[in-house]
Amino acid sequence: MRLVAEILLLAFLVIAAASSLAFRSLLAAAATFTIYSFVLALLFASMGAVDVGFTEAVVGAGVVGILLIATLHQTSRKSRS
Amino acid sequence: MIHPSKSPIVLVAARTMAPAIQVMAFYVIIHGHYSPGGGFQGGVLLAASLLLLRLALGDRVGRQQVTTGKATLWSAAGALAFAGLGALALAGSGNFLDYAAISWLGAEPAAARYYGMLIVEVAVGVAVAGALVSIYDDLLLGSTREDRGGS
Numbered sequence: 537m538r539l540v541a542e543i544l545l546l547a548f549l550v551i552a553a554a555s556s557l558a559f560r561s562l563l564a565a566a567a568t569f570t571i572y573s574f575v576l577a578l579l580f581a582s583m584g585a586v587d588v589g590f591t592e593a594v595v596g597a598g599v600v601g602i603l604l605i606a607t608l609h610q611t612s613r614k615s616r617s
Numbered sequence: 618m619i620h621p622s623k624s625p626i627v628l629v630a631a632r633t634m635a636p637a638i639q640v641m642a643f644y645v646i647i648h649g650h651y652s653p654g655g656g657f658q659g660g661v662l663l664a665a666s667l668l669l670l671r672l673a674l675g676d677r678v679g680r681q682q683v684t685t686g687k688a689t690l691w692s693a694a695g696a697l698a699f700a701g702l703g704a705l706a707l708a709g710s711g712n713f714l715d716y717a718a719i720s721w722l723g724a725e726p727a728a729a730r731y732y733g734m735l736i737v738e739v740a741v742g743v744a745v746a747g748a749l750v751s752i753y754d755d756l757l758l759g760s761t762r763e764d765r766g767g768s
Contacts, residue, residue: 587653594658598665599749602672606756609619 542582549575560615562608570601619757621675631673638666646742650734656741663742664749671753680754688750695744699737706733 552575556568573596580589622628642662649655667688671679703714711718716733717726 590653591658591661594661594665599661599668602665602668603753603756605672606619606753609757610759 538582542579545575545579545582549579562611562613562615563605565615566601566604566608569604570597573597573600619672619676619679621678622673627673631669635666635670638662638669642666642742642746646738647735649738650731656738657745659738660742660745661749663746664753667746667750668753671750676757683750685751685754688747688754691747692744692751693747695740695742695747698740699744702733702736702740 549572552568552572556565556572559565559568573592577589577593577597580586580592622631639662642659644659645652645654645662646656646659649659667683673679702716702719706715706718707713709718709720714733714737716722716730719729719733722729722732
């Protein structure tokens, strides 16, 4: 049961990372990056590293998302490459 | 310049969630001895609540209580309290951050270490919160006309 949950989380992690790289819209990329951070925090917590998972959830899914959106406010919304 | 959100749902949700996040941040800072968390995580939570207000309510309202200068002052004061407590332990002929050498923290070494750790956690939390808020303000520094005018 736990193995199934971890495999599902890992698959979701890969999907979130790949879609964060693939999106042309930078706002969508920032949103999927926070999803990636949160899934990674859940994986850390399931491995028993609660402190690392807590830090990842707070920093990665909270503040880094806000800082990315604040940076997007200064540039364009679309990636050119 | 970040304008206030036009949606009342966003405004009410941000105003309702920010105090709850702050209470959680204080809990995480103060219970850092026993549970996962501590000064850094609690400080980041505190900064996240302030940044949520700044992002949702706009620059004018969001920066009214915690201004950029206050945030910079917080980060400097937290770092100073951390280093100052360590230096006090040095002055009490102990090692750096050896709280048992500070006489006014408590007679027993265990009690002195308990209170010393609590003070250091609070100092780290304040420093991290102030630093993150001032990083956010510096990111948006060029975006207002008043900033460009140099006033």
